[in-house]
Amino acid sequence: MKLPTIQENQDLQQAVDAKELYQSLGLDISNWSRWSAKNIAENPFAVQGVDFLGFVMMTSGNKAQNYLLSIDFAKKLAMQVRTEMGERIRDYFLECERRTQQPVVALPDFTNPALAARAWADEYQAKQIAQEQLAEAQPKINFHDAVAASRTMMTVSDVAKKIGMTAQELNKKLVDIGAYDKRRLPKKVFGHNFITKGYGVMKLTADGYDRNLLTQSGQIYLIGLFSRARELEAV
Structure with missing residues (x-):
């Protein structure tokens, strides 16, 4: 497209x-x-x-x-x-x-050594902060790329680990956005809306228990929702 x-x-x-x-x-x-x-x-x-x-x-x-x-x-x-x-x-x-908003670094006043040194120090510090932020975000970026290249479904616990949360924390957020059927809480059963959007499925295990799994779309959706410090959105 x-x-x-x-x-x-x-x-x-x-x-x-x-x-x-x-x-x-x-x-x-x-x-x-x-x-x-x-x-x-x-x-x-x-x-x-x-x-x-x-x-x-x-x-x-x-x-x-x-x-x-x-x-x-x-x-x-x-x-x-x-x-x-x-x-x-x-x-x-x-x-x-991002490409159109690259900061323009003004050349320092070389006639004033103190101002020039301060300007270069500020620029160096800004670059260091940017590199640290990129390094911090890299695991989530790598996970996003891995999900995009895969068709494997994952458990909520597995996705939580990948985006730096505990399963309990991610499950709470899923409750907050309405991913789970509220009528069946505290049982973690995906709601009809979450399933029809292609984000999750319910599988019956060999011993007769419901197991919730996140699809590729669901994994990408949760990464985008919870790894960028955005406000919660209802499903």
Whole structure:
């Protein structure tokens, strides 16, 4: 699937064509008008001129409503889809932002040795902090890559270890986001919504017990949700 193009825009600085994003997410093209109205034009948390700009385009001789989206707003819409493609597009936007926001290091005033030394020391310290943050995040990045290359289902305990939590901590978070059927708590049975989204399955063991397992999509979903210090999202 083709990733959406990021274009320069005077008002939004960088923008994404909403219909192109919609198609890249693999959504039903026949539902575009309804989806765009609900999620963009009528979205109570989106501000016209800041998050999006509307415009009319000609398609096969007919007028059609379309929008330009800010990068931040496009990321939110991609994440709402909650598919692997949505995650991929979100990460693509983040990477594009990272590349365009590289800090410009001003040359120090070499006529003042004290200021020059301080400037180089500050730059060195900033690089050290960035390297430490990358090293800290690397195990989670490696795990994400390993999951993406695998089709193996994992237990909640195994996933918890990989993202630096105890099974108890991860299970509590799964309760908080509604992954488990609340009617059957404290038994850990995935809810219908969590299962239908493809995040988890319930398997019957040889001795007749229910066992919850996380699919590849579920593993990636939990990594993205809990390894970036984000607020909890309901499933």
